[in-house]
Amino acid sequence: MIQFKDVSKTFKSKGVTTQALQHVSLTIDDGDMFGVIGFSGAGKSTLLRMVNGLEMPTEGHVEINGQDLSKISHNEMRKLRKSIGMVFQQFNLLDSRTVFDNVAIPLRLNKADKDKMHKKVMELLEYVNLADKADAYPGQLSGGQKQRVGIARALATDPSILLCDEATSALDPETTESILQLLERIHKELNITMLIVTHEIQVIQRLCNRVAVMEHGKVVERGSVLEVFSNPQQDMTKKFVRTVIPDQIPPSVVAKIHEEKDNYKILKLRFLGDNATDHLMYHINKTFSVQTNILFASVNELQKTILGIFILQIIGNDAEIAKVIQYIDEQQVQWQEVDL
Numbered sequence: 001m002i003q004f005k006d007v008s009k010t011f012k013s014k015g016v017t018t019q020a021l022q023h024v025s026l027t028i029d030d031g032d033m034f035g036v037i038g039f040s041g042a043g044k045s046t047l048l049r050m051v052n053g054l055e056m057p058t059e060g061h062v063e064i065n066g067q068d069l070s071k072i073s074h075n076e077m078r079k080l081r082k083s084i085g086m087v088f089q090q091f092n093l094l095d096s097r098t099v100f101d102n103v104a105i106p107l108r109l110n111k112a113d114k115d116k117m118h119k120k121v122m123e124l125l126e127y128v129n130l131a132d133k134a135d136a137y138p139g140q141l142s143g144g145q146k147q148r149v150g151i152a153r154a155l156a157t158d159p160s161i162l163l164c165d166e167a168t169s170a171l172d173p174e175t176t177e178s179i180l181q182l183l184e185r186i187h188k189e190l191n192i193t194m195l196i197v198t199h200e201i202q203v204i205q206r207l208c209n210r211v212a213v214m215e216h217g218k219v220v221e222r223g224s225v226l227e228v229f230s231n232p233q234q235d236m237t238k239k240f241v242r243t244v245i246p247d248q249i250p251p252s253v254v255a256k257i258h259e260e261k262d263n264y265k266i267l268k269l270r271f272l273g274d275n276a277t278d279h280l281m282y283h284i285n286k287t288f289s290v291q292t293n294i295l296f297a298s299v300n301e302l303q304k305t306i307l308g309i310f311i312l313q314i315i316g317n318d319a320e321i322a323k324v325i326q327y328i329d330e331q332q333v334q335w336q337e338v339d340l
């Protein structure tokens with residue numbers, strides 16, 4: 001378990017003071033694929049780098065399995081770092097060394113036995129599908145292949161935690177997908193806790209079970225991916241989520257509604273899990289003296305759960321609309337009124 005306990009970090013450089021993190025408290029459980037999302041400068045990398053002691057908090061504590069990193073000895077820190085792998089946006093490979101040697105670096109640093117090291121490196125290269133590139137140099141590889149080498153190197157010491165700092169941000173969409181598949185496979189097969197820092201919401205949607213949203217060094221929203229994506233609260237979160245799960249009425253439809261004279265209310269309905277929309281719509285139209293128009297609908301899959309978003313215009317008198325809303329409440333469907 002990784003815990004950030006009221007962590008703040010201030011950088012002072014050339015007379016400029018930057019508050020990179022402000023009172024961040026977070027718990028990442030074993031086995032989590034925990035995503036941290038935010039725009040550039042939000043403090044994501046600083047947070048991530050605290051897990052392996054590359055940065056230390058100015059205030060507060062970071063604990064791994066109950067061990068406060070500010071209180072452990074140099075030796076204990078070295079041991080801890082062996083159990084934490086890190087994957088970087090720019091791969092951080094040594095250009096003058098072969099793929100084999102790059103993956104072998106952590107093992108050489110740990111003075112691994114030569115035969116064991118050879119076996120381990122070749123196993124890792126097989127795992128990331130690059131065994132045939134063992135003798136190639138990074139300059140001869142594509143971006144995706146370089147990242148596979150970076151991932152193999154991060155796994156060399158059999159870590160229990162993998163830190164991914166914008167691991168796919170330098171890659172095209174197709175290559176991104178193959179790296180995300182690899183990370184998913186690693187999580188499933190090697191049972192590694194992952195902390196994934198990104199500004200790409202689709203990475204979180206695709207991989208993570210939990211998410212924290214960061215803005216100006218603070219965590220502004222957090223929760224399960226299902227909770228946060230199905231009902232984002234903060235404007236920043238809404239902006240991110242909207243890019244993968246649209247939930248707005250198209251402008252041409254809005255313009256048409258503005259021309260209407262009838263009495264109406266517009267509700268945004270969210271369905272999680274079973275898709276009960278057909279039944280709900282049937283019942284509303286059959287039972288109440290209202291007319292309904294679906295202004296927008298989308299169905300998405302999150303963590304293998306279906307999330308349906310429907311924006312419904314209900315035309316009728318206030319009393320009848322109130323009855324419809326009461327019925328929707330009784331069905332325990334999440335809703336909110338939309339003002340145009």
Ligand SMILES: Nc1ncnc2c1ncn2[C@@H]1O[C@H](COP(=O)(O)OP(=O)(O)OP(=O)(O)O)[C@@H](O)[C@H]1O
Nearest residue numbers: 011013018020038039040041042043044045046047
């Ligand atoms: N070593 C440092 N010295 C001075 N300021 C720093 C240092 N590292 C980070 N910062 C500043 O702290 C703030 C947070 O940086 P950080 O890299 O953690 O953000 P980020 O969300 O990861 O953004 P990016 O994706 O652009 O790296 C930024 O304003 C950055 O300039």
